[in-house]
Amino acid sequence: MPIITISRGSASGGLSLATGLADRLGYQLVSREDIIAEASRFGVSEERLQEAILKPFRFMERFRDQRRQYLAFVQEALCERAKGDQIIYHGNAGHLLLSGISHVLCVRLIAPPAYRIAVVMERQHLAREDAIGYIQQMDRQRQSWTRYLYGVDWLDPSLYDLTVNLQTLDEEGAVDVVAAAALRPEFQPTEESRMAMANLLLASRVRAALAADQATASVDVEVRAEGDVVHLKGKVRPASLVEPIIRVASGVSGVRDVDRQNLDAPDYTV
Numbered sequence: 001m002p003i004i005t006i007s008r009g010s011a012s013g014g015l016s017l018a019t020g021l022a023d024r025l026g027y028q029l030v031s032r033e034d035i036i037a038e039a040s041r042f043g044v045s046e047e048r049l050q051e052a053i054l055k056p057f058r059f060m061e062r063f064r065d066q067r068r069q070y071l072a073f074v075q076e077a078l079c080e081r082a083k084g085d086q087i088i089y090h091g092n093a094g095h096l097l098l099s100g101i102s103h104v105l106c107v108r109l110i111a112p113p114a115y116r117i118a119v120v121m122e123r124q125h126l127a128r129e130d131a132i133g134y135i136q137q138m139d140r141q142r143q144s145w146t147r148y149l150y151g152v153d154w155l156d157p158s159l160y161d162l163t164v165n166l167q168t169l170d171e172e173g174a175v176d177v178v179a180a181a182a183l184r185p186e187f188q189p190t191e192e193s194r195m196a197m198a199n200l201l202l203a204s205r206v207r208a209a210l211a212a213d214q215a216t217a218s219v220d221v222e223v224r225a226e227g228d229v230v231h232l233k234g235k236v237r238p239a240s241l242v243e244p245i246i247r248v249a250s251g252v253s254g255v256r257d258v259d260r261q262n263l264d265a266p267d268y269t270v
Contacts, residue, residue: 001025001086002103002187004178005094007154010138011119012111013166013174018090020175025088025182030081032091038080039073042212049074065218069211071149076208079201085189092142095159096150101197103189107178108160112167161187199225206230206249215244221263223249230255233262241265 004021008014015031022029036049052070075097081087082098089098095106113135120131146154157163162181164174181187202225210216210223219241221234230249236242242265249258 001027002105002182002189003082003085003098003101004088004105004107004182005098006088006090006107006109007093007095007160008090008109008111009116009142010135011116011123012109013115013119013171014090014109016171017107017109017164017174017178018088020171021088021178021182024175024179026086028081028087030078030087030089030091035074035077035081035089035091039070039077042073042208044070044073065220068220069217072204072207072211076204079197079204083197083201093146093150096146096152098200101200102193103187103197105162105178105182105187106160107181108157108163109174110163110165110167115166195227199227202228202230202252202254206252206255209248209252210245213244213248216241216248219245221245225255228254228256229259230257231259231262234264236263236265239265 004027006014006018008017018029021027036046039049040046048066049070052067052074078089078094078097082089082101082104085103095104098104113132116135117128117131120126120134121128124131124134126134143154146152152159162178164177166174169177203223206223206225210219210221219236221232221236224231224233230252232245232249236245242260242263245263246258246260249255
């Protein structure tokens with residue numbers, strides 16, 4: 001059975017859809033808060049992790065390295081939960097953090113404005129105009145966040161396998177549609193997709209280890225895994241950081257070898 005990610009705007013019925021699917025399919029429900037709580041084991045408070053995910057990107061521009069570190073922790077925590085399949089993740093950018101895995105069913109949930117406004121008015125105890133302003137602000141914030149971090153438009157339909165609109169379907173109908181899609185052969189795990197998930201998990205572990213180590217926390221390199229070999233790519237300044245990078249990456253469980261050939265580090269010699 002596939003992994004399911006649900007992307008939606010604020011107050012668009014994401015939790016109801018996720019809960020209904022979990023009950024229908026017997027899946028484990030995983031929220032953004034669950035992942036943040038698990039990511040905090042790297043020694044960062046849940047509050048700071050929340051800021052890295054939810055605050056407008058301008059807020060964290062001064063702390064770009066910290067934000068990158070925190071997101072490495074969040075991705076590692078999500079990959080750890082996703083390695084066993086049969087989870088439903090309703091949180092920020094699940095479809096982007098698990099990109100490239102064919103047995104991830106990426107769902108976009110849309111709700112009509114009246115639905116969203118009513119939910120926010122009740123949940124936040126706001127007047128109608130204030131609720132509208134809140135929704136618009138949150139949508140802009142989420143769009144800016146995904147464009148800044150991933151270079152994509154959050155609203156781009158090509159990022160999703162399925163779009164469900166609560167304008168025409170009620171919540172039970174939305175569950176029916178997504179549950180049916182989850183049974184499609186196109187989204188079932190294969191040997192290749194499980195290997196892709198294992199590679200993503202190992203790469204995320206290495207990124208998190210680099211971000212958590214004081215000697216390498218400021219390093220920004222691309223990490224890719226193939227089996228038990230980790231490939232590193234990027235500029236390293238100063239060159240003295242190469243050895244700590246290799247040391248940390250080599251120390252991650254499951255790593256047999258580290259390929260450093262694509263590290264751009266002037267004056268570094270093996």
